[in-house]
Amino acid sequence: MTMQADISRSSSFRWPRMLIGNRLLIGCVAVTIAMALYVSEVIGVPYESQTFAALMMLFTSLIPGFLILLMLGRFGYLAVVVRPKRPIHHMVGDARRIFFDVERMGTGLVSLVTFMFFMGSFAYLKFAIPYVNPFSWDVTFAEWDRALHFGVNPYEIALGLIGTPMVATVVNAAYHGWLFLVYFSVILACFSKEKRATHYRYLVAIVLVWFFGGNVIAMLLSSAGPVYYERLGFGTEFAPLMETLHAYNEIGRIWALDVHEMLWEGYVADGRARGISAMPSMHVASTVLMTLYAYTFGRWFGRAMTVFLVVIMVGSVMLAWHYALDGYLGALIGVLGWKLAGWMVRKDGAA
Numbered sequence: 001m002t003m004q005a006d007i008s009r010s011s012s013f014r015w016p017r018m019l020i021g022n023r024l025l026i027g028c029v030a031v032t033i034a035m036a037l038y039v040s041e042v043i044g045v046p047y048e049s050q051t052f053a054a055l056m057m058l059f060t061s062l063i064p065g066f067l068i069l070l071m072l073g074r075f076g077y078l079a080v081v082v083r084p085k086r087p088i089h090h091m092v093g094d095a096r097r098i099f100f101d102v103e104r105m106g107t108g109l110v111s112l113v114t115f116m117f118f119m120g121s122f123a124y125l126k127f128a129i130p131y132v133n134p135f136s137w138d139v140t141f142a143e144w145d146r147a148l149h150f151g152v153n154p155y156e157i158a159l160g161l162i163g164t165p166m167v168a169t170v171v172n173a174a175y176h177g178w179l180f181l182v183y184f185s186v187i188l189a190c191f192s193k194e195k196r197a198t199h200y201r202y203l204v205a206i207v208l209v210w211f212f213g214g215n216v217i218a219m220l221l222s223s224a225g226p227v228y229y230e231r232l233g234f235g236t237e238f239a240p241l242m243e244t245l246h247a248y249n250e251i252g253r254i255w256a257l258d259v260h261e262m263l264w265e266g267y268v269a270d271g272r273a274r275g276i277s278a279m280p281s282m283h284v285a286s287t288v289l290m291t292l293y294a295y296t297f298g299r300w301f302g303r304a305m306t307v308f309l310v311v312i313m314v315g316s317v318m319l320a321w322h323y324a325l326d327g328y329l330g331a332l333i334g335v336l337g338w339k340l341a342g343w344m345v346r347k348d349g350a351a
Helices: 003-010 015-021 023-043 051-082 087-099 102-127 138-148 154-162 165-191 196-220 239-249 256-268 282-295 299-318 324-348
Strands: none
Touching: 015 102, 023 102, 023 196, 023 324, 102 165, 102 196, 138 324, 154 239, 154 299, 165 196, 165 239, 165 256, 165 282, 165 299, 196 282, 196 324, 239 256, 282 299, 282 324, 299 324
16 A cells, blocks of 8 residues: 555544544543642632643654654664665655554644643642642651661661762662653653554553542642751751762762752742652652553563662662652552553543
């Protein structure tokens, strides 16, 4: 079949089908937006999702950047593994086949825009946590952490085993690189057509995990994390960790310290940059999801993400963002969210 015939056949695809194909995701996101609107009425702070700004960033920088990376990766695969006589011609053919597939592009676009609306509601609900339930669980979680680890703070274990400026810098780089992987995996899942149900499951799982974990449970178990423990008047239990991080920063860069201050300034100034919340760790929860998703591509992808998951788990404690308990609960929520999303996608049957 010719490329023109493919395009002609795809052009019959209509937006209603694209929306129907995303009905489960749209429904889940609608619930989170309704929750954000309700909370805004309760606390008296207008709901501003910032979705348009996020979409502009997405289409002007993130998507073009990811496309370039994907095409370079595809070219490398063709040149090294497949080795066709004309790799560039082969790659151009692949690109035309993908980007002229109206069904793939339209369905993916609906998924992606829906997800960006979710990010707006998620961010607002995360911002609203101290309004709904002021931080009150930190002392309890710190005590439970020590009880679970034989009377020792988990950060002391981490620093004792691998605590060096170089390791801390590498771990911090991975911790910041997490967001890149999240966006990359979301865009990949939105526009992947083969085995669509698996990719769609990942998108639904993210919404479930981030909403129930990062919004609902985070409000119920409101805590700020070790980095703000002393500033909130809970004690000096984590002062040695903060002193160590500042000492490391004199030798190797610890970018987390700048983010600590940015979030705290937003919190003190009652600004939109708040976003302070420790329990559960969404870094760990979402990395568990990415790991489970990676295993659907192959064993080696899954193993690589498992290593990354361990780094994120350690980094969440070493960089003073979380109690170890936050990560344990986050991992459990990630697994449960993946299983629930699988059941929901199978029941929905639209993907």
